[in-house]
Amino acid sequence: MTFSSIPGLDEVKSKLTGSVQANHIAHALLFAGKPGALSLPLALAFANYLHCQNKSGTDACGTCPACSKSLKYVHPDTHFVFPLGNIKGDKDEERFRSEILKNWRSFLLEQPFGNLGNWISFYGGEDKQALIAREESREIIRSLALKSFESTSKVMIIWLPELMHTSAANGILKILEEPPAHTYFLLVTNSAEQLLPTIISRTQMVHVPLLADEDVENYLRKNYSLDDAKRNEIVQLAEGDLNFAIQLTSAEEDHHQTRFIDWMRSCFKKDFAKLISMADEFHEMDKLGQRNLLQYGLSMMRETLLRISGANPMSRVKGEEEKFVENFSKYFSVPKIETANRLINEASYHLDRNGSAKMIFMDLSLQLSKTINP
Secondary structure (H helix, E strand, O other): OOHHHOOOOHHHHHHHHHHHHOOOOOOEEEEEOOOOOOHHHHHHHHHHHHHOOOOOOOOOOOOOHHHHHHOOOOOOOEEEEOOEOOOOOOOOHHHHHHHHHHHHHHHHHHOOOOOHHHHHHHHOOOOOOOEEOOOHHHHHHHHHHOOOOOOOOEEEEEEOHHHEOHHHHHHOHHHHHOOOOOEEEEEEEOOHHHOOHHHHOOOEEEEOOOOOHHHHHHHHHHHOOOOHHHHHHHHHHHOOOHHHHHHHHOOOOOOHHHHHHHHHHHHHHOOHHHHHHHHHHHHHOOHHHHHHHHHHHHHHHHHHHHHHHOOHHHOOOOHHHHHHHHHHHHHOOHHHHHHHHHHHHHHHHHHHOOOOHHHHHHHHHHHHHHHHOO
8 A cells, every 4th residue: 555545634644654755753653534535545555665666755655675574565665454254264373364365465455445344254253242352452563573574664554443452452562662663553533532541542643534425526536437416415414525426436227315314214203113124124235235324424525514504505515405404494403413413423333243134223223213302
C-alpha cells in the first residue's frame, strides 16, 4: 500500500511523511478513526514508507526491493497482529500461524479497504467472535527482540487493539513504552474509547476522518463504470466509507427507498402484523442488503433533521424522497431523531456481531414505533 493508492486524506498523509522527513517519528502511533475510515490502509502505507529505500517527500517509490515486498505484505521487518476467531486450526502452532498469515496477506491484497466483517468472512470465522488472544503479547515481544532483517526499522502493526484480551494488552505495556531502537508500533483502532488508558497514554494519536463525498465520488469515477445516478446514490449511502461504497457497486438493485418508506409508515400506524412480516423479510436479505437499509435509514434521518432545522440547501434528496422527508419531518423533532439514530446504530452494531436479524429488526421496529408515535 502506498499513500497515492489511498484517496483523499492529504493532511494526514502530509503529517506522516513530514515526521519521517524531519526524523521526528513517535515510537507508537495510534491510527484512530470511525468504522469505515481508512486507518489500516494509512498504517500499511506508512510502514511501506518507513522501509522504502528511495522515498520521496510525499510517498514511497513503489519499485525498490523493500517496496516490492511491502506491497505484497511480506516484508520481513513488518509484523502483524490481528483479531481471529477460535477456529479449528492445525495442531502444529507454527504451521497454523504461517497459514493464517497467508490468509491475512491475501485478504489485504484482495480487499485493501476491508473491515473486520470482511476479514471474518474471508477466513471463515462467521460463527466465532474475533479476538486478539492473550498469547499474542508474548509473540509481539519475541518478534521485536530479533534484529531487523533488511530495513533500518522494525514495524509492528496491531489491527483493532480494542479486541485484545486484557492480559495481552497489559503484556505489551512495557515494550510499548520502551521499544527496542528503531522499532515502531502502529496501532489501528475503530474504538479508541475502548482501549486501556495506559495504552492510549503511550501512543501519539493520528485522527483519521471518513472520506469526503468528493473523494469517494472521484474514486468510483476512476475505478468503476457507473452512471451518474447510481454513483451519486452510492456516495450518499456510503457517507465517507469507501469499503461500503465499493460493496454497493456490485450489489443488486435494492429497493431500499420503497422498503424504508413502507417500514416507517407501518411503524407510525403501529401495524404490528405488518412489522412482523417485514422483520421476516429483512431477515431473508443478505448482510449487505440489511446494512444498506439501515444506512439508508440514517441518511433519511439526516435529511429530516436538515428539513426541521431549515437547512434545505444542504439536502441531497429529490423527487419521491423529498416528498417523503417533507411529510416525515411533520412527525419528528430533534430529540426523536437523536433517539432514532441511536436505535438504528445499535441495530447495526448487533447485526455486525451476527445477532439474529429477525429479532434485531423486530425490536428496532417496536422501538421506532414508540419513538415516532408515542
